[in-house]
Amino acid sequence: MRLPAADSLWKFNSRRKRNSITLSSNSSKKSQQLEGQNAPKQFNVNRRNFLAGTGALGVTAALAPAAQAQAWNSSAGSLAGSSFGPGRGNGGGDNNGGADMPLKFNGDGKFKIVQFNDTQDDHLTDRRTIEFMGKVLDQEKPDFALINGDVISSGPKTTEQAFQAVNNVVLPMESRKIPWAITFGNHDEDSMEDGTQADEIALLNFVRKYKYNLNVADDPIHGESNVSLLVQGNANPNPAFAIWLLDSGNYIGEELAGQETKEIPGYDYIHSDQIQWYRDTSRGYEERYGKKIPGLMYFHIPTYEHRDMWFGGPYNNDLIKHGEAKKRHGIEGVKNEDVYVGAFNPGIYSAVRERGDVLGIYCGHDHINTFNGNYFGVELGYCPGTGFGPYGLKDGTWSMHTLRGARVFELDEADERVYKSTRLVFAKELGLDMNPKKQPLEKPADLPEYVSFK
Ligand SMILES: [Zn+2]
Numbered sequence: 001m002r003l004p005a006a007d008s009l010w011k012f013n014s015r016r017k018r019n020s021i022t023l024s025s026n027s028s029k030k031s032q033q034l035e036g037q038n039a040p041k042q043f044n045v046n047r048r049n050f051l052a053g054t055g056a057l058g059v060t061a062a063l064a065p066a067a068q069a070q071a072w073n074s075s076a077g078s079l080a081g082s083s084f085g086p087g088r089g090n091g092g093g094d095n096n097g098g099a100d101m102p103l104k105f106n107g108d109g110k111f112k113i114v115q116f117n118d119t120q121d122d123h124l125t126d127r128r129t130i131e132f133m134g135k136v137l138d139q140e141k142p143d144f145a146l147i148n149g150d151v152i153s154s155g156p157k158t159t160e161q162a163f164q165a166v167n168n169v170v171l172p173m174e175s176r177k178i179p180w181a182i183t184f185g186n187h188d189e190d191s192m193e194d195g196t197q198a199d200e201i202a203l204l205n206f207v208r209k210y211k212y213n214l215n216v217a218d219d220p221i222h223g224e225s226n227v228s229l230l231v232q233g234n235a236n237p238n239p240a241f242a243i244w245l246l247d248s249g250n251y252i253g254e255e256l257a258g259q260e261t262k263e264i265p266g267y268d269y270i271h272s273d274q275i276q277w278y279r280d281t282s283r284g285y286e287e288r289y290g291k292k293i294p295g296l297m298y299f300h301i302p303t304y305e306h307r308d309m310w311f312g313g314p315y316n317n318d319l320i321k322h323g324e325a326k327k328r329h330g331i332e333g334v335k336n337e338d339v340y341v342g343a344f345n346p347g348i349y350s351a352v353r354e355r356g357d358v359l360g361i362y363c364g365h366d367h368i369n370t371f372n373g374n375y376f377g378v379e380l381g382y383c384p385g386t387g388f389g390p391y392g393l394k395d396g397t398w399s400m401h402t403l404r405g406a407r408v409f410e411l412d413e414a415d416e417r418v419y420k421s422t423r424l425v426f427a428k429e430l431g432l433d434m435n436p437k438k439q440p441l442e443k444p445a446d447l448p449e450y451v452s453f454k
Contacts, residue, residue, distance in 0.1 A: 102214050103144055103179060103243070105234040109413035111241065114142040115298060116169075116406050117364030117382075120187055121389030122155025123164035124440035128388040128401075132427045133172040136406045140425070144214075144229070144243065145173045148364045148383060149185025149300025151203075153390065156191040160453050162198030163206050164444035169387075171445055174210050181214045182207060183225040185300035185365060186250045186267055200224040200247075209451045222271035223247025228281050230293070233413050240413045242285065242295030244358060246274055249301070252343045261343065267301050269342030275351045282355050292357040294418045296409060297348075302363040302382065305349040307339035309375040326373075333371030333382070333424070336393060336403075340366050353378050359419045368393045368403050370424060381422070383407040388427075389438070400436040402428050 105111045114136060119129055137145065151169060156162040166182075173180035184200050191198050204224045207213045216227045225247040233240035249268025252261055278297075285293045308314045312325030325331060352358040353376065360379030362372075367390060372381025384405040385392060392400040404427040410420045428434060447453070 101230040101232040101239055103229055103231040105231060105240055105411070105413045106143065107234060109234050111144075111231055111411040111413070112140060112142040113243065113296070113409040113411070114140055114145040114406055115148055115362055115364075115383045115409070116145065116386040117148045117300075118150040118185070118367050118385035118390060119147055119169040119387040120150040120153045120185075120385070121165060121168070121387050122153055123161040123168070123444045124442075125165065125168040125444075126388035127439050127441050128404075128427070128432050129386065130168060130172060130441075130445075132386065132388070132404060132430065132432050133169065133406070134176075135430045135432075136408075136425050137172055137176050137178060139430070140408055142178060142408070144231075145178050145180045146245065146298060147180075147182045147386075148245075148298045148362070149183045149248070150187045150365065150390075151182050151185070152191070152198075153187055154190035154193070156196055156198065157194050159197045159202070161444075162191050162196050162203070163447075163453055166203060166206060167447050167451070168441065168445050170207065170210060170213070171448075174212050174448060177212060179212050179214050180210075181225075181227065181229070181245055183245045183299055184223070184247050184250075186248075189250060206451075206453075210448065211450065221273050221277050223249060223274060226274055226277060228278075228295075230285075231411075235413070238289050239285070239293050241411055241418050242282075242293045242357070244278065244295055244297040246270055246278070246297065246299040246348070248299040248342060248363075264343050265341055267340065267342045269301075269344045270299065270346045270348045272346065275346060275348055278348075279351060279355060282357055286357075292355070295358050296419060297352060297358045297361045299348075299361075299363060301342050301365050302339050302369075303349045303361060303380065304339075304341050304345040305375055306363065306380045306382070307341065309373050309380050310335055310339070310371065329373035329375055331371055331373035334369065334403075335371055336368035337366050339369070349375075349378065349380070359417060360422070362407065362422075367391060370403060370405065372422065379422075381407070384424070388432075396436050398434055398436060401432070401434045402426070404428070404432070 116133060121129060147169060152162060152165040156165050170180065188203060189199050201218055201224055204215055204218055207215055208217070214229055215225060218224050223246065225245055227245045229243040230239035231241040231243065248270050251266050252268055254261060309329050310322060310325060310331065311317055312321045312328065349361065352361060358378065360381065362381050362383060364383050364385065366382065367385030369382045370384045372379060384403045386404060386406055388401055388404060393403050394400060406425045407422060408425060409422045411418050412420045
């Protein structure tokens, strides 16, 4: 079947991200300058169109509605006695030192986290996104799962559709009774430009209605998805691990302090009060429990140090230096596009390095980068894009979905560092259909009975 021209469909990819596909000099300053020249025009015209990563291939395949949601609704009653429910959680900037631990290591001292990223679709999510998430969860049986930003796309036209878009991709966790949370990416509020009321506060209030959601209420700190989730030890009532979720923001304006921003990245950044919250909460844990609590941190937009690690330093941009860096930092995985950082480097990496409790920072946002490594004591890495809706590798070809993936983290309470290892799981390994043609749901999945739009 003839596919539509990729150029007309993949605005984000062709306009912003296509300039920098290889790891050679294309990823260097030159391409960043190119990107800078292209970016502001798009921002001026329409921020959402410029950054929209979704692109329906114009095919409306008739597919069965998500049977999963039906099954889920019929079994929802069994959750009535669950200890989970809105209002719990232990982070959100209240600095309570983790009095309330929503998660716990298993009887064997193990704990597993699954990271999904960039599910990024409208209310008719590509059915394979949901199928893939379900297969990962069934195979890995994690104790906690997250969608690390760009949960939905700019596609929804009504507030209900935005909530349905979210519902489609959180049901795989909720229906399996797996505790979960989301962070917000740059795209999650994009549908507001089409008149939806789905800002991040509305989305946060919506996800908090789910029984297994662990997001906490909004607070005065910048961003809507900052939370620290403590994982209680199996043998010990104290926390053995901390999961940090931060909101890396959306976009900066076209001007700051009266100056055009067109030559710098258009994305927002982690603000200083968020870093202060991390430092204060981390110190609070140490005071309360008499030791630093090892942890992992997740947010959507990668750090400047993700790029620096790949090239072995901020002044490098070539393959030779990358080869040296690969050995030095133990880099694994691929980089198929630039590291699309925020407007400024706010110092979250250095804050984490100084505190010494967070063992790794994992991001997404760049769907076709998969790499990770150890950058001077802190792991930095990616989860590639999970969703089949937005751009992928060589869009419109059979390569397009080959990097759709999830990242798994294995923890062991008996290990000194607790965090043992991470690995990727790719959709191509789990028998998903790699056809580049979009396969949208016929209709959105039903909400669980206890979740409402209002
Ligand atoms: Zn993003």
